Every structure is written in C-alpha cells, then in structure tokens.
Amino acid sequence: MRITEHPILSFKGKKPVVFFYNGQQLVGKEGDTIASALHAAGVKMLSESIHLKRPRGFYCAIGNCASCNMVVNGEPNVRTCITPLEANMDVRMQEGKGRV
Amino acid sequence: MNEAPFVIIGAGPAGLSAAEILLKSGAHVVLIDRSDRLGGQLTKQTHMFFGSEKQHASKRGIDILKLMVDALSGYDNLTVHKETTVVGMYKDKTLACLKGETYFKVHAQAIIVATGASEKALPFENNDLPGVYAAGAVQTLMNVYGVKPGNKVLMVGSGNIGLIVSYQLMQAGIEVVKLVEAADSISGYLVHASKIRRYGVPIEMNKSVKRAIGKTAVEAVELWELDEHWQGIPGTEEMIECDTICLAVGLAPLTELMQQIGVEITFIGELGGNVPRINPRFETSVPGVYACGDVAGIEEASSAMIAGKIAATHALLNAGIEVDKAESSLASWRQELQGLRNGPHGEKVRKGLEKLGVLS
C-alpha cells in the first residue's frame, strides 16, 4: 500500500527497515512511523478497545487520540502514529491498558 | 530552569511567522513543537495556496514551509525544541516540557500559544473501525509517509479540507468513490469542488454516514439522506463498497494548555468551539499570554501567518522592546487579514470575531 507515483512528491530511495509485528518479520521504510509502516504492510488494526475489545486503528495520526497505542520493545501505550520506526523494533498488539 | 523572554508553543504557520518577527528584534526565542519536524500541518499541504503574494499565494504549502523555516536560519537567538511536548503551564509562565524521557522547565516573560487544532469526529455505528480516519490523518499518511490509506475512499465533508484531501487522494492514485455533505450546499471553495467533480467524484448534499460495516476494518459504508434537521431518513439507505471512510467534519482549537493557567475560554461555534477570549492584540485574559492561528479560531493557514506576525509584534511592544515601523506594519497586516476575511467564505469567521468583540 505504498504510493508508487506522485505528481508533486517523491518517496523514492528510502532504505528498508526490518521490524517485528507480533513476532512476524515485516519491512518498513526509512522515515516511517511504526503505524505508517504497519499500514503499508496491510496491518490496519493496531489495538483493541479496553472493555469491549473492539478493533482499533489510528485516527488522527498526529499523536492526539491514543487510538494507535501499542507495546513497543516491551513498553505499553506507545503512540505508534508519531513514534519513528527503528530497525528490529518489537511491536505488539496491546491487551487492555497495558502492563509495565 | 531556563529563562527565555519569549516562548512559542507550536511551529505551524502562526508560530513560525511569530518567531521570525521576534527574532528580527534580537530577542531570545524558544520555539517548541511536539513533532519531529517544523511546520505543523504545512508539512502535508501539497496544493497551491490561495491569498495574495504577501501570503505566498500560488506556492505549495510544503514550499511555503521551506521559506518560513529558512527565514529563521542564521539567528543565534533562537532555541528550537522539536519532539517536545509542553505538558504543563503555570501561572508564573513556567512551562513544563517533555522531550523523550527528559523533563525540563522554561520560564518565559511572554508566551505565544500557537498549538493549532484537532480534528473532530462524527457519531455513527462502528465509527471506531480501523479505516475510519480523520482527513488530516489521511493526508499525513499519504503526503508525509507515502503510504496509501486504502484503495477506495468515501469522503465525508465538503469544506476545503474534504475537497482538497479528495483531490490529493486522487493524486496518490487512489479512488474517491463519493463525497457526501450533511448540509444543503458545498461549504468549501467551488473551484476545489469543480476540480474533483470533473475527474468523476460525485458530490452529494444532505447525505451522511449511517454506519460503517466490517469485521476488523471498514469493508463498506451505509449512507442515508438527511432531513432539514440533519436526521437520517429511513428508507433512503445506500450501500457503498469502500475500505476507508475519511472524516473532514471540522476542527476544534487545542486550548487545554491555556486552560491550565486560567485563560478565559469562551464557546464560539463559528470559530470552532472553545476559544481563548483574546483582545485585538491577540493577548488572552492572562497578560503576556498570546494566542494566534487555529487555536484562537479556525481559519486558513494564510490568516494564521498574518496573525502570528501581529501577535509577536504586540508581545514585543508590551515587553518594552522597540520595533521598527511597528505602527505601519501592524496597520498593513490588519488590512491583509481583513482582506482575507472579507468575502462570503469569511462570513463565519467575521461573525465569530464579532461575538468575541475583536472584529477589526
């Protein structure tokens, strides 16, 4: 789900970044946030609502709404829409409010 | 604790233009933004801007951003804190800031709040499904990260954001299946509407989302027609296959920080909701705290750029700092601002400012 051609912008020449989503290896790109890399890989569901366990994706993409909180390298409640992707990151779906 | 005569919170169009004015005077400026890049929402505006040459009309938002950031280079009286969130604001104008794991404080003589706005949501069944995204989020995903939000998009809202993001989706090679609007006429500029319509996007009035459909993400949407009270009319439902529902239903000013120090906030629907009660100098009810840009009332970026200059100039004058040709600059900026608000699309803002008592 990457933009291949664009009349105004260029996204070419970005290096791949390997990371892990629920243990599965995925490849994002340099400059990605965790959420943009997941979305590009087709992962839209990022979390579950705390009580009803309803699927949640991102909503605002600028760190306002907390709908994209995930467990990153063991740390819960990371706002993945504004957190830059780093090589070998371990990204996991969060259960409930998350445990520190 | 760090001491700074002037602190600007938010490096969007209002904050950046305020920074330039303050820096020119030689004053020390601390510019704080929570993002890892300066520019606020300008970072994703790939379209040409309206207005006049004075507000860089006809240039693209992303190119205007470069000009504004370049204008700040070479000043050694500027400190920039990116990826820094102001988490607390105290009555003595001390700001508590969080940068990664580091917490620090800045004490300011004057604060310019240019925190912008957040996007509103819309109530409908399953509006929390992945694939229901705010228009600005879609823009960020596409224009900053180069990722498609989906392949078939329903756009909700015919303001300039809904119209422009529809066009930008098409520029990214994505299909916009329809644009619906709850009101009975297009609320953004007609030129933007005509631009997407001639490429085949149906634009339909008095229509909204009844419910989103899908298991773990949006697979379809059910629309329905609205009556004159904006209530759905049973029997008018229409099912559309799409994987993204993009909501462009308005913005709300981010006034929370100002509320922490007791800035008087008042609800003015025409300006986007809760706004600080500012005077014509853009000063809030707390002396030395200024608000400009969308946080002081939702408008276009070009207006925010001018507002930032006016607010910064008054902040300097109030601090007893001499500003070259202050009177004539202020007069011409006020005239520019009035010019931008003069037309039929400025009516709402004019009404809001009148309620606020600052219509110049």
Add this chain to the structure above:
Amino acid sequence: MIEKTGVAPSALVKKEFPEKIVLKKPKAVIECYKDIPCNPCETSCPFDAIKVPDDINHRPVIDFEKCTGCGICVYNCPGLAINVFQLKDDKVLMKIPYEFSPLPKIGKQVNVMNRAGEKVTEGVITKVQNTKKHNKTALIHIEIPSAFLYDAITIEVKPHEA
C-alpha cells in the same frame, strides 16, 4: 446548482467565454464562480490582462484584447480554474493544468471529460510542458473536435492499480 454539485451549468460556462471569432487566437477562460480571497491570476499575468478589482475577494475580470493565451495563469491559479481555448478549423486547441502522474505522452489519444466528469469525446495530446517554472502543475495541450468547445474541461484520470 453549482453550490450543490460542483458542476457549472452550461449557461454560466458560456458567459465566461468570448465570442467565437475572438477564439481564433488562444484565450484564457476563467471559471471562478464565487468570491474567494485570491489573486495569483492577476499577479502572474505578464500582459496585465487579468484584474481582481478593488477587493481580493472579487472575481477576476479578463480583458480578451490583452490576453495572448500564453497559459501562465493556468498553472498559477491555485483553484486550477483557468483553461486556454482556441478554435482552429474544426478543432479546439486546449491548454489545461494537470497535476497527476504519469503525465500523458504527446500523440496519445485520451478520453476528454466534461465538468461533471463524464466522457464527452476523445482528443489528442499535442504538447506537454512541465519545466521548473510550472512548479509541478503541467500545462497539457490537447486537440479536440470543435463541437465540444463548451463541454470539454479536462482529460480522464484513472486510479493506479491497487
């Protein structure tokens, strides 16, 4: 009606066109139907042919005697609301703004759309200008049958393969 659909009705469109005899030479036709605070058409015109009178919110007025149909306003208009038209024998030569990728190739046959996004005829791309000064709003030249002078507005754009 345009306030509900974004489609200018034909009577409104025709009012913006000069007499056909004037279109022997290329002329810019401005379709800016509502007051908005904007004036790059005026400031970009090297021939002083376009004026936004008195107030920046007013609609632009064009002097067809001064307009040379150069197309500079076409790629400077933020609303992409200006196109150049010229009648030549049984053809219309159009210059339109185009901000999609890939750009069409010269000589290519393309579907020509009306203001409602419906195909009305076919045309041939005769020139593609996209230099630094165009700043990524390409100026596309198309030749279409003259019968579609008031209907044609752009060429078809298709979504990329998913």
